[in-house]
Structures are given as structure tokens and as C-alpha cells.
Amino acid sequence: MNFYDLNVKTPQGKTIEMSNLKGKxxxxxxxxxxxxxxxxxxxxEALHQQYKDQGLVVLGFPCNQFRDQEPETNDTVEESCRINFGVTFQLTEKVDVNGENTHPVFAYLKKQLGGLFGSGIKWNFTKFLVTPEGKPxxxxxxxxxxxxxxxxxxxxxKV
Known part of the structure; x- marks a missing residue:
């Protein structure tokens, strides 16, 4: 399995294929x-605005696994992020990043890039950067x- 074999759904249920992000x-x-x-x-959002035309894609994966700090639903999360934070980068459906229901994107990234205290995600806003060739x-x-x-x-x- 590699990064380009993975996908995630938008809050509306449309599939985002990571293979469509080759070269970014x-x-x-x-x-x-x-x-x-x-x-x-x-x-x-600033990184998204500055580098989207040079090939950066920012994907936000809303997650409610840490002290219930994501109360928004798939129906409301995009509007909340846009109104309260000015977010225009792509958000996904709400996901789990740890446990038996870990989303496959996070399972893959955690396996490839274990953290300081093991592979688990410790808190919100853990970030992973993937190369334009799909390598974590x-x-x-x-x-x-x-x-x-x-x-x-x-x-x-290369900018």
C-alpha cells in the first residue's frame, strides 16, 4: 500500500482520491x-493561500477524539471553519485518528512516521507532510x- 492507494470522503460524502494529488x-x-x-x-489557511498555486494541498481532517473538541457535524464543520477561521482549504468528513476505527490515511501515516512517543496521535493539529511523489x-x-x-x-x- 502507498499514499496514492488511499482516499477520504468530504463532509458531503464525495470521495477524494489521493492518487489525484500526484505531483502535489x-x-x-x-x-x-x-x-x-x-x-x-x-x-x-495562510500556507494554503500562499502555496496552492505552486502545488500545496492542505487537507483538514476534523476529529472529535480529544476531549470532544470537534462538536461540529459533517453538515456544519465547513461552514463553522469558514465563518470562524476563514478556512477555504479542503476539509474531510469527521474521522478517528486513533483506535479501532482509525481512518486508513492516518493508519498509513502513523505507520510510516511514528511519533516521539509511539505512533499514536497525541492531540489535535498533529501534522503530516507528504512529498509530491507520495512519500510521507x-x-x-x-x-x-x-x-x-x-x-x-x-x-x-522547489520554490
């Missing part, structure tokens, strides 16, 4: 609108601000 750097983040780290939405490149902690990832994005996009 992909930043995958588990998000939560009521988390203390939610101001990172601003930084993620780097994992970033929840507290790593999106601006700190910019140098790696620029390296992968």
Missing part, C-alpha cells in the same frame, strides 16, 4: 474547532505552528 505536496492535519490550538487554522516526509507535533513548516514546504515544492 500534501499537508494533512487532524483539526478541531474548539481546541486551544484552533488559531492554527489561520496559519494553515515529516510529522509535526500539535504545537508546531504552521509557519514553522513553510521551509519544508518550499523545499518540497
Amino acid at each position: 505536496a500534501v499537508l494533512i492535519v487532524n483539526t478541531a474547532t474548539k481546541c486551544g490550538l484552533a488559531p492554527q487554522f489561520d496559519g494553515l 516526509y515529516k510529522r509535526y507535533s500539535p504545537t508546531t505552528k504552521p509557519a514553522k513548516i513553510e521551509k519544508d514546504i518550499k523545499k518540497l515544492l
Whole structure:
């Protein structure tokens, strides 16, 4: 299995095939609108705006596994993120990032890029950067601000 074998659904149930992202750097983040780290939405949106035309795709995966900090539903999460945080990058359906129902994208990324304390996701806003060739490149902690990832994005996009 590789990254391009995976897919995820949008909040509306449409399938996003990772194979359609070949040639693009992909930043995958588990998000939560009521988390203390939610101001990172601003930084993620800034990266999206700055590098989307050079080949960056930001994918936000809403997740409610950490202290119920994502109360939004698939029907409301996009509007909430747009109104409250100005998000225009692609969000997915709500997913689990740990446990028996871990979404396959996170199961794959955790296996490829284990964390400091094992492969489990410890909190909201854990980030994974995937190369334009579909290779998991780097994992970033929840507290790593999106601006700190910019140098790696620029390296992968060769800008």
C-alpha cells in the first residue's frame, strides 16, 4: 500500500482520491474547532493561500477524539471553519485518528512516521507532510505552528 492507494470522503460524502494529488505536496492535519490550538487554522489557511498555486494541498481532517473538541457535524464543520477561521482549504468528513476505527490515511501515516512517543496521535493539529511523489516526509507535533513548516514546504515544492 502507498499514499496514492488511499482516499477520504468530504463532509458531503464525495470521495477524494489521493492518487489525484500526484505531483502535489500534501499537508494533512487532524483539526478541531474548539481546541486551544484552533488559531492554527489561520496559519494553515495562510500556507494554503500562499502555496496552492505552486502545488500545496492542505487537507483538514476534523476529529472529535480529544476531549470532544470537534462538536461540529459533517453538515456544519465547513461552514463553522469558514465563518470562524476563514478556512477555504479542503476539509474531510469527521474521522478517528486513533483506535479501532482509525481512518486508513492516518493508519498509513502513523505507520510510516511514528511519533516521539509511539505512533499514536497525541492531540489535535498533529501534522503530516507528504512529498509530491507520495512519500510521507515529516510529522509535526500539535504545537508546531504552521509557519514553522513553510521551509519544508518550499523545499518540497522547489520554490
